[in-house]
Amino acid sequence: MIESLFPAGAFSEQQIPIIAGPCSIESEAQIADTMEQLSLAGIRVVRAGAWKPRTQPGHFEGVGEIGLRWMRETANRLGQYIGTEVCLPSHARLALDYRYDFVWLGARTTSSPFLVEEIARVLEGSELPVLVKNPIAPDFHLWQGAVERLQRHHIERIALILRGFTAQSRGLLRNDPMWHEVELFRRALPDLPILCDPSHISGESALLREVSSEAIRRGYDGLFLESHSTPSTALTDAAQQITPEQIKDLLHREEHAEDGILRDYREDIDRIDDELIHLLDQRMRLTRLVGEWKADHHLSLYQPERLRSMIEDHRRRAGLYGVSEELVEELFRTIHDHSLSSQREQASKRE
Numbered sequence: 001m002i003e004s005l006f007p008a009g010a011f012s013e014q015q016i017p018i019i020a021g022p023c024s025i026e027s028e029a030q031i032a033d034t035m036e037q038l039s040l041a042g043i044r045v046v047r048a049g050a051w052k053p054r055t056q057p058g059h060f061e062g063v064g065e066i067g068l069r070w071m072r073e074t075a076n077r078l079g080q081y082i083g084t085e086v087c088l089p090s091h092a093r094l095a096l097d098y099r100y101d102f103v104w105l106g107a108r109t110t111s112s113p114f115l116v117e118e119i120a121r122v123l124e125g126s127e128l129p130v131l132v133k134n135p136i137a138p139d140f141h142l143w144q145g146a147v148e149r150l151q152r153h154h155i156e157r158i159a160l161i162l163r164g165f166t167a168q169s170r171g172l173l174r175n176d177p178m179w180h181e182v183e184l185f186r187r188a189l190p191d192l193p194i195l196c197d198p199s200h201i202s203g204e205s206a207l208l209r210e211v212s213s214e215a216i217r218r219g220y221d222g223l224f225l226e227s228h229s230t231p232s233t234a235l236t237d238a239a240q241q242i243t244p245e246q247i248k249d250l251l252h253r254e255e256h257a258e259d260g261i262l263r264d265y266r267e268d269i270d271r272i273d274d275e276l277i278h279l280l281d282q283r284m285r286l287t288r289l290v291g292e293w294k295a296d297h298h299l300s301l302y303q304p305e306r307l308r309s310m311i312e313d314h315r316r317r318a319g320l321y322g323v324s325e326e327l328v329e330e331l332f333r334t335i336h337d338h339s340l341s342s343q344r345e346q347a348s349k350r351e
């Protein structure tokens with residue numbers, strides 16, 4: 001229960017617990033406006049980054065300590081609870097100084113054992129709730145290790161946040177949620193609440209509803225959302241932020257979203273099928289070139305050894321992904337048959 005980490009009533013105005021706020025604190029006006037709008041939308045627990053660990057230098061890295069002061073003052077006025085990302089022990093010390101209500105470890109920090117250790121040392125004895133995002137790479141031991149380091153410093157008020165993992169090739173989503181693997185991992189830490197961060201998983205506001213629905217369907221304890229008063233002007237993660245007003249809409253539609261969810265899934269499947277057809281077209285073009293080369297070099301078109309090793313390879317890869325090996329074999333035998341017929345047809349035209 002994520003509720004147990006926050007004062008009573010912190011989430012009372014919501015169907016499910018929501019922590020929301022801008023990716024970054026950008027200016028006094030921006031954080032105050034956003035927090036006011038969040039308050040009107042019934043959000044009492046607010047997130048915002050004062051320090052932004054950017055993948056590459058030269059981008060906005062946050063306003064730092066002054067941002068904590070702006071946020072604290074606004075929270076006092078509006079009666080909200082606030083949290084920020086701590087990337088260094090000095091950040092954790094400042095979060096304590098400004099009486100923050102929670103902090104989180106970002107994906108990059110969770111990936112760094114010495115930093116987690118030093119931050120845990122600072123927070124020891126403070127009772128401050130710490131939310132631990134998954135590391136960038138799908139290394140579940142690293143995620144669990146960060147939690148254990150906190151626990152060894154007697155930090156007991158901990159929750160997890162799934163923000164997705166960097167994927168080898170980016171699909172529709174910015175980060176791969178690996179829902180199934182995360183569920184297996186959670187069995188190792190059954191007592192920790194887990195929030196879903198649909199903003200960093202989707203990377204795009206249009207996909208938020210679908211990812212949020214999936215998290216709710218899977219029994220996540222709440223959402224950790226990025227929300228900005230004017231998302232298009234945001235200095236970081238502009239594409240994935242929504243206005244506080246839209247949060248209400250996101251969840252409002254949730255109640256009646258069954259048809260919408262099915263439709264969205266089908267649209268995604270159609271897009272993938274479309275890509276598959278495009279890839280098949282590229283594959284057929286290549287096999288025609290191979291056919292010409294074989295004819296030029298007087299080789300036989302059918303090469304059983306090549307077919308055997310290709311099927312063996314594809315079955316092994318399918319196994320790695322958990323895709324049915326039988327399906328993959330059947331599919332590639334069919335594709336291969338078609339390639340061969342097309343090469344034969346081509347050869348008969350040359351004769």
Ligand code: PEP
Binds near residue numbers: 053085200
């Ligand atoms: C964030 O929450 O703004 C953030 C930087 O997240 P992550 O660590 O998940 O990239």
Ligand code: MN
Binds near residue numbers: 023024226236237
């Ligand atoms: Mn962000």
